Amino acid sequence: MKNIILSGCLMAASIFMFSSCSDFLTEDPKGKLTPDNFYSNQNEIDMAVNALYFKVQSYQCNSNPMILHCQGDDVTSTTGSNKAAYLSADAYETPTDTKGLEDGWRRMYQIILVANDIINNASKAGLSQENLNQAMGQAYYWRAYSYFTLVRLFGPLPMNLNNEPDNNATPLTSVENVYKQILDDLENAEKCNLPAKYDKSPQAINGQNLYVSQQAVKATLAAVYMSMAGYPLNKTEYYAEAAKKAKEVIDGVNNGTYNHGLLEKWEEVYSYGNNHHFETLLGIDYNTTTGGWSDFDSQFSSCHQLSGLKGWGDFIPERKFWLSYPDGPRKDAVFAKQLLTSQGVLVDWWATQDGEPYNGKNAVVSDYRPMFVAFTVNDGPAAAPYDYTKPFWGGMCINKRHQLIRYSEVLLWYAESAARANMDITEAKSALKQVRERAYADKSKVSEVDNMNAEQLAEAAYMEHGYEVGGYVLAMVTRRSDEFRMNRLKENYDYRSGSQSLVLVPKGTLTSSMDSQGKAFTYTLKEDLVLSENMPVTASWNNESSIYHNYPPKEVEKNPNLKR
Known part of the structure; x- marks a missing residue:
């Protein structure tokens, strides 16, 4: 994120640094910048938004937070070395190495902390409505994104929207009410009327958005509605809402409002030579010029290599x-x-x-x-x-962009949701065919979509999305996320324990x-x-306790409410 990390970013980030969700709230602020003496002008708002993106970078700068997605049927890890945490997630067992739990939790709450401060204080700066909306939209979005990530991995969560000291005693909010907050934040982000296309640094680079755009918000709403329609809420009426939001993005692409589409060749999707391409609706950028092994660096170049x-x-x-x-x-x-x-x-x-x-x-x-x-x-x-x-x-370390949402995913979310909502599936079939046209050499895989009924189309789009993000644990909706929504994670356990x-x-x-x-x-x-696998799964299946990851032990020690 070379163009986002401005000179004020590290100073601004220092305002928000903390080691857990509650530690920051009890610090003595004397001699430090605090919300009480900050947020007074545009420059300070810019610094705060930079600090927010610094925390977003920190979230995926290395593989630890993504360990939790090894539950999916697409990925496992090598044996030995330092991979105990990965293999424990793969085996649905309580890990002895808790780095995945700790980092997956801590880094999300760090984003939430900074977003809270912006949401609660940005209005003090006397900005123009446009500039205020831009800052608030980023904060609302990333807070929603963080809770959306956490609730699918851990279930009920402690929520704090005001950074008030809680003495590590915040009770758990139910999954349903966490989703209500996620929707509130995304709807507020949508009301901020964020640009469809940013035209200058640090909001854009090489003609592509780096900041959250209006279409990224709509696409995320589609994914959230789909999640609410599935496990554990099973509010299937939300599939229609998901289809509606995904269709808004598709229509915006078709009429030229949104500068997105499918790359002609699939090999370009992950090409380093095409790092900033129009298929990505939302990404995280990194800057390796900082010397390596920092939160500005994507440390993934060796993660996939055997x-x-x-x-x-x-x-x-x-x-x-x-x-x-x-x-x-x-x-x-x-x-x-x-x-x-x-x-x-x-x-x-x-x-x-x-x-x-x-x-x-x-x-x-x-x-x-x-x-x-x-x-x-x-x-x-x-x-x-x-x-x-x-x-x-x-x-x-490499400054390769992390692709959180791609347009191919939006097409598939629309196809699946429209089919599951019993809507007219004519356009839904067209969406699936667009994705298959690029993915398959055998064009009968494209033409066969025309003969699918709604149930077949939904399943085909679901599977297709799993292929589109297979192994890509950085996506907002990973293969594990899909299987979680459809309550199919036990099928992975059954295979791995067989x-x-x-x-x-x-x-x-x-x-x-x-x-x-x-x-x-x-x-x-x-x-x-x-x-035959090297490490057969021996842990027993305990339903919800197996589906959700354990709360991080360090957080459990501090907050007695963190129990199932």
Whole structure:
């Protein structure tokens, strides 16, 4: 976020720094900038909004807060190393390493804290209505975003909208009432009439919005309504509201109000050479010029790379998800087609050193899994999509944009919601077909949508969204989020706790497509591949207690209300 991090950002951020939701509220403010002596002019409001975005950057600067999404059927993690927290989430068990819980909770509440101060104090600065609306809209949005993230991961939450000292005794707010607050905040953000397109720094870069826009608010409302229609509230009437909001975005794109659309080629979605593209409705930008390993840096460039290839192996594919993932340009862009060893040899991920069936020890690449490549860039100039035939860059920090909402998702949210709401599905089918047209080489996958009934369309759009965000734990609505809404997380538990001695890969050709040099590429296997996981799940399933993550132990120690 090079253009957002202005000189005043760090000073402004110092106003809001705290170690937990309550610690800040009991600090002695003498000698410090506080809301009582701040917020007096436009410059100070700008500093406060910069501080808000600094906290947004902090939320996703490294993988810890995203560990909680390993419950999804798309991702797992490498074994050993420092991956206990990832594997515990994957196994639906109480973690011994609680960094995912602690960071997933703390960083969201840090955003809430700064947003509260802006919401409660920005009106003191005597700004023009336009400038006040812009600041308030950012604050309302990110507070809603934070509570939306937390409520889907933890359930009932302690809510504090005024930064008043609470002595760590704030009671829990029910899931339904947390959603009411989320809707209130998003509706207030919508009333702020935020621009559809920002035209100057720090609100925009390379012609694309960095600040929250009106279409990002509408898209988020669609996602929130969908969430309320599913588990645990199951207020299915909200599917119609979700379809309405998603349609407003689609109509705005079609009439030119919103400068968004689908990129022509799926490989451009994650291309570092196209870092700021019009498919992204909402993203988080990073700036690696600060020296590395700071909250301004995205530390994800090695997270997807396999540990056997000197990556971190934080988020690597479930083999079953890879197998079931539909063939086509999207699959070729989401997964590495082959793996390049340190000896410069291209191998299939299932290759063994002796040519014998995999026995847990003879894999060429030790993780024995496919590899996601969303954050992988080639060594040297990275102006093009990742090329699996060339060495990848081994650095850790990169200023690659995190894509929280893409236009393809809005199309799919509309298709699914309209179908589940029993609305006219003619345009909903068109939305799904647009996404499939780019994702599949087999165009029968596009034409078959015409013959779907509402139930089939809803399920197809649901699955398609899972493919669009597969492995991308940074999305606002991850694969885990979808499965949570549909109350299907237990299916992941059942698979992972079963024998998993499934023959998942059949004989013969798996997929045939074009590689980065335009040559035919084919996945083939000489014999059946029997897969078994390294760490079978042994934890018992405890319904809601398994679906939701534990409250962070450090917070539980301070607030006795944090219990189920």
